[in-house]
Amino acid sequence: MNKFILLLAVLGLAFCSQNPLFLNETYTTGLVNIGKASDIFYWHFVSRSDAQKDPLVFWLTGGPGCSSELALFTENGPFSVNDDLSLKYNPYSWNNNANLVFVDQPVGTGFSKAGMGELVKNEEEVGEDFYQFVLGFLEQNPQYKGRPLFVTGESYAGHYIPAIGAELVRQANKDINLQGLAIGNGWVTPEVQQPAYGEYAHKNKLINDLQYYAIVKPAYSVCESLIAIKAPLFLIELSCDIGYKTIVGLGKPKFNVYDIRKPCIGALCYNMTNVDNFLAREDVKTALGVSGREWQECSYAVHQELQHDENVNLANDVAFVLQNNVKVLVYSGDQDFACNYIGGLAWTNKMKWSGQADFQKAQFSDYIVEGKSAGEIKGTGNFNFLKVYQAGHMVPMDQPQVALHMINSFISQN
Structure with missing residues (x-):
């Protein structure tokens, strides 16, 4: 009986793989059950530096309802997709110094599945589901229990991340060592x-x-x-x-709302056809453990369920995690219209917390990368706002070296 129980436990673990299909990057994938009939898909890449000691970083794409594989292949993941559907190595991937996990959440997003009536309707449900996801992820990847953990993402993840951070703080689980939140061009305080x-x-x-x-x-x-x-x-x-x-304008945007320097091409103002086609391949889905599932860039159903959530202010949750000694970085590319830096600076200044007055008085200073000013930063204590020059909504896409420097600095324990 004991041997049988041990076997079941082992079967529940995620084992790292290397596959020429994915340029032999070391990875695991998995599905974590949520609710009665839903699950959340993740794709985890071990650190290229020191996987045994480097922190754990979760990445969440926004939408709401858009898959984190979009960022994986076009921003901060280990590779991008070529026109012939082969992959190209990304030297600026965020797993250079972190164990990086791209998460398809809420349920029903990307490769994740939503059971009948289990789509989330508000950020409280997002936070609760993500807490359950983290528990399941740690059961499948127990080496990360107690490891410094960071939750990062962009756009509508400006709603997700504060709610998730607050829920993780409230749960006070010893296995979840939350150290920081990083919100890129986030939608946090609509007002x-x-x-x-x-x-x-x-x-x-x-x-x-x-x-x-x-x-x-x-x-x-x-x-x-x-x-x-x-x-x-x-x-x-x-x-x-x-x-x-x-x-x-009416209909097709006059410009790319995520980067005002560019035209709008495709539903998301970028051509994601290569990513669509790569993730539709049966050999890819088999390798990822999602055979029989269809990937989609963004889920209309998830988006619709959260329509009444869009105008909710999540700054109070940011303040809550700050007061509980979790550090927060808010960063914005200066060429983004959709969640622009003017709005980002406005909500960070308006947020009520113990450091509000000091943050408001703080002056910007140059953010130096490789001897050059790559942006400007201000902050106080464990809260910072960074404006990144010559970057749109997807900062790692437009300024990959700067983005890698930024995240490595943020997750550093020094």
Whole structure:
């Protein structure tokens, strides 16, 4: 009987693999059961440096409902996809000095499965599911129990990460050693980030003075007020859309909303066809342990279930984790419109916490990488805001060397 129990325990563990298909990068994949009929898929890459000692870093893509494999192949993962569907090594992957895990969450995202009625509807449910995911991940990968852990991501993960961080702090599980949260171009406090669309567009000459003062600024003033009083969603969308569509246009955007220097190509303003085709290959899905599943860039169903979550303010959760000695980095590429740095700076300044006054008074200083100014940073205590120069919404895509320097500095225990 004891041998049988031991066998079952061993079968539940994830064993590292190397596969020429994935350029012999050392990895594991897995599915963690959530609820009655749902699961969350992950793809874990061991550190290229010291896998036994380096911290554990989770990455979450936003949406809501978009797969973290998008970032894996186009931003900070070990490789990208060539036109012939082979892979290209990425020297700036975030697993250079960390054990890196790309997570398809919430349930129903990417390769993950959502059971009937189990799609999440708010950030409390996101946090609860992710806590269960971490427990399952650690059971499958017990070498990481107690290891310094960081949760990172971008865009709508500005909602996910604070909620997840707060839940992990509340649970106070000795196996989960949460050390920090990093939010890239995140959607955290809509009440102040919505009006920043107008200010950013005007500053970057995406609209003229007449459009800004006559249409956009008044529309966003109403939008801000409606969010503040928690007005019905349709009223908020009506007022906010007046400003947004004046800037971006009707139908196809006038510019790439994630990088104002570029045109918008494809549903996500980037051509992800190579990633789509690679993850549709049967040999790839077999190697990942997801045969019979269909991957999608973003799930409309997940997005729709969270529509009433979009205008919720998550800054209180950021403040909560800060007060519990978890460090937080907020970083923003300066060429992003969608979750721009003006809105990012606005919400970080407005957030109420014990260090608010000191943070507001803090001055920016140059952020130096390889002897050059790559951005500007300000902060106090365990909270910092970094603006990255010449980067859009996906900072690791546009400034991979700077992004790697940033994350390595953040996760360093020195």
